[in-house]
Amino acid sequence: MNIEEQLRLWDKIERYVEGKMKTEEYLAFEKEIASNSELAQQIADYQALRTSLDLLKERRQLRAKLDRFHAEIAPVEQQAALKVYKNKDTWRTYTSKYLPTIAVAASVALITVLSTLFTLGYLKSMERSQQSNLKLLRRELDQIKRDIKSTKDTLNRAIPRAMAASQRFEGTCFAISEKGYLITSYHLVAKADSVFIESTTQPGLRYKVELAFGDERTDLAVLKVADSTFHEFGRIPYTLKKGTVDLGEEIFTLAYPKNDIVYGEGSISARTGFEGDSVAYQISIPVNPGNSGGPVFDTNGNLIGVVSGKLSGAEGVAFALKSSVIWRTLKDSVPNKLDKMFDLPKQSKLAGQKRTVQLKKIQDYVFQVKVY
Amino acid sequence: MKAAMKKTALFNEESFVKAFRENNEAVMSKIYKLYFPMVLHFVLVNSGTEDEAKDIYQEAFIVLYESLQRPDFQLRCSIKTFLYSVSRNHWLKRLQAKKIKTDLKDVEEFIPFVEDSVSIENEARLATIEAAMQRLGEPCRTILEDYYLNKMSMTDIAEKMGYTNADNAKTQKYKCFNRLKKLIKELK
Incomplete structure (x- = not known):
C-alpha cells in the first residue's frame, strides 16, 4: 500500500470512529471489518489512542476550570482561613x-x-x-x-x-512466627517511643517489641519481640490464607478493645475496602479502636486479614487488610527475612473444630499492644 | 436545635455531591475555595510549598470529581475528609519519590486510602500521552491539539497553520498521528 492509500484508509477509520460515515458506507465498512482481522486491529489501535486523547482533553478542561476557581481565591481570605x-x-x-x-x-x-x-x-x-x-x-x-x-x-x-510516661494507644497484634514476630497495624506503632505486648490469657506476660517492618500504604507492620526473657511462642495453630475469600463467608476476630480479649463474629460484606480499595475487605464485625491490628479468621481458622479501621458514622462497616496482600507485601519487601519472620503451618490445626476449642488454641497467640 | 443543624449539614453534603454530578460550577468553585486552606496548611507544615499544595489539592479534587462521575460510586465520608485523605496520600507519595523521610504531621482526620484500579490505569495512560505530546514537537503538537482537544475543523487548522487547503493539513495530521503512536510505543 502506498502512502496515498494508507492515508485514505486511515481517514476512513477516523470517519468511522467519529460517526461521520453515511449509512451505506458505514454498513459496507462494517462488513469489511468483520471479514478483515487486520483492519479490525487497526481500528482498535486507533481507538486506543483516541481514548487517551479524549482523557487528555477532559483532564485539561478540568485543570483549566480548577485554575479558574483557584484564581478567585482572595489572598486575604486565604490568610485568615490558614490562621484558623x-x-x-x-x-x-x-x-x-x-x-x-x-x-x-x-x-x-x-x-x-x-x-x-x-x-x-x-x-x-x-x-x-x-x-x-x-x-x-x-x-x-x-x-x-x-x-x-x-x-x-x-x-x-x-x-x-x-x-x-503517658500511654498513647492500645491495639491488638498476633504471632506469625514462633521466633517472636507479630503482625499489627502500622498506624498504631508508627511514631511510638516504645511498644509492649501483653496478654490476659497468660497473666504476667509482657514483652518489649520493636518494629521490624512497616508499610504506611497498606497499614501493615511486623513487630519483633526484643526481650531477653523471651524464648519461643510455641507452635502456632492457624495458617495464612494466600487466596481471597468469598462474599458472605463467616468470619471471626479476637482482639483487645479493652483490657481483656474479646471475641467477635460476622461476615465478609464486600471484597473491596474504603472507596473500592482493593487491598482490603469490608467486614461486618463491630470493632472499636483497640481492634486495630487484630486477626480475622475464617471458620476453619485460616487467617484471612487484619482489622485496619472502621468508617466513622456508619455502624457495622469495618475494613480488614487482605491476607493475600500481607503475603505479597512481605514477599516483595523483605524476601531475605521472610523465612524467619513467617513460619505459620501449612495445614491449619483448627479446621472442623468447635469454635470454643479454636478460640482456646488461638487466644495465646493474640496480644494486646501498648504504645508509649 | 442540634438535630436540625445536623440535618442541614447532611443535606448540604448531599446537595454538594449532586452539584458535582451535574457539573454545577458555582457550587464546585465554592467547595474548592472552602477546603484549599486545609490542604495548604497540611502541605506547608509537611515541608512543601504553596505551589505544591495547589498541585496536590487539584489532583485530589480531580479524584473527587471523577469518582463522583461514576454512577456506582458512593461517597462514604465527608467531602472534606475525602479531599484530605487523597491529598495526604498524594503528598506522601511525592515525599517518597523525593526520598524525603519525614513523619507526616496530620491536621485532620483521615481514612486509609488506596485508589482503585480504574483511576490508576487512567493516570498511567494520561502520563504516557502527556509525555508523548511533549516530545512530539511542532507543528504536530498544535495540529493534534487543535483537532483532537480543541475540536477545530480541518479548514480552520489549515488556515491557522498556513496550509493551502484542508487536504494538505489532513495529510500532515495523519503523519503526526502516526508519529504520536510511535512515541507512545517507545514510552511503554
Missing part, C-alpha cells in the same frame, strides 16, 4: 500535651472536695446548729479554693515530669 487551621493545630498539641496533667489536677480537686464533704458530714453528726454549719461550710469552701490553687501551682511546676 494553625490555631486549631496549636490547640490540639496543647490538649494532647497537657491532658494528663489536667486529668491529675481534676482528680486531686475531686479528692479534696470528697474528703471535705466527709469532714462536713462528720461535723454534722455532732449536731451543731445549722447556722454554725453554714459558717463552717463557707470556711471549708475557702479552704477548698486554697487547696485547689496550691495543687494547681504544684502541678504547673511538675508539668514536664507528669507528661513523660
Whole structure:
C-alpha cells in the first residue's frame, strides 16, 4: 500500500470512529471489518489512542476550570482561613500535651472536695446548729479554693515530669512466627517511643517489641519481640490464607478493645475496602479502636486479614487488610527475612473444630499492644 | 436545635455531591475555595510549598470529581475528609519519590486510602500521552491539539497553520498521528 492509500484508509477509520460515515458506507465498512482481522486491529489501535486523547482533553478542561476557581481565591481570605487551621493545630498539641496533667489536677480537686464533704458530714453528726454549719461550710469552701490553687501551682511546676510516661494507644497484634514476630497495624506503632505486648490469657506476660517492618500504604507492620526473657511462642495453630475469600463467608476476630480479649463474629460484606480499595475487605464485625491490628479468621481458622479501621458514622462497616496482600507485601519487601519472620503451618490445626476449642488454641497467640 | 443543624449539614453534603454530578460550577468553585486552606496548611507544615499544595489539592479534587462521575460510586465520608485523605496520600507519595523521610504531621482526620484500579490505569495512560505530546514537537503538537482537544475543523487548522487547503493539513495530521503512536510505543 502506498502512502496515498494508507492515508485514505486511515481517514476512513477516523470517519468511522467519529460517526461521520453515511449509512451505506458505514454498513459496507462494517462488513469489511468483520471479514478483515487486520483492519479490525487497526481500528482498535486507533481507538486506543483516541481514548487517551479524549482523557487528555477532559483532564485539561478540568485543570483549566480548577485554575479558574483557584484564581478567585482572595489572598486575604486565604490568610485568615490558614490562621484558623494553625490555631486549631496549636490547640490540639496543647490538649494532647497537657491532658494528663489536667486529668491529675481534676482528680486531686475531686479528692479534696470528697474528703471535705466527709469532714462536713462528720461535723454534722455532732449536731451543731445549722447556722454554725453554714459558717463552717463557707470556711471549708475557702479552704477548698486554697487547696485547689496550691495543687494547681504544684502541678504547673511538675508539668514536664507528669507528661513523660503517658500511654498513647492500645491495639491488638498476633504471632506469625514462633521466633517472636507479630503482625499489627502500622498506624498504631508508627511514631511510638516504645511498644509492649501483653496478654490476659497468660497473666504476667509482657514483652518489649520493636518494629521490624512497616508499610504506611497498606497499614501493615511486623513487630519483633526484643526481650531477653523471651524464648519461643510455641507452635502456632492457624495458617495464612494466600487466596481471597468469598462474599458472605463467616468470619471471626479476637482482639483487645479493652483490657481483656474479646471475641467477635460476622461476615465478609464486600471484597473491596474504603472507596473500592482493593487491598482490603469490608467486614461486618463491630470493632472499636483497640481492634486495630487484630486477626480475622475464617471458620476453619485460616487467617484471612487484619482489622485496619472502621468508617466513622456508619455502624457495622469495618475494613480488614487482605491476607493475600500481607503475603505479597512481605514477599516483595523483605524476601531475605521472610523465612524467619513467617513460619505459620501449612495445614491449619483448627479446621472442623468447635469454635470454643479454636478460640482456646488461638487466644495465646493474640496480644494486646501498648504504645508509649 | 442540634438535630436540625445536623440535618442541614447532611443535606448540604448531599446537595454538594449532586452539584458535582451535574457539573454545577458555582457550587464546585465554592467547595474548592472552602477546603484549599486545609490542604495548604497540611502541605506547608509537611515541608512543601504553596505551589505544591495547589498541585496536590487539584489532583485530589480531580479524584473527587471523577469518582463522583461514576454512577456506582458512593461517597462514604465527608467531602472534606475525602479531599484530605487523597491529598495526604498524594503528598506522601511525592515525599517518597523525593526520598524525603519525614513523619507526616496530620491536621485532620483521615481514612486509609488506596485508589482503585480504574483511576490508576487512567493516570498511567494520561502520563504516557502527556509525555508523548511533549516530545512530539511542532507543528504536530498544535495540529493534534487543535483537532483532537480543541475540536477545530480541518479548514480552520489549515488556515491557522498556513496550509493551502484542508487536504494538505489532513495529510500532515495523519503523519503526526502516526508519529504520536510511535512515541507512545517507545514510552511503554
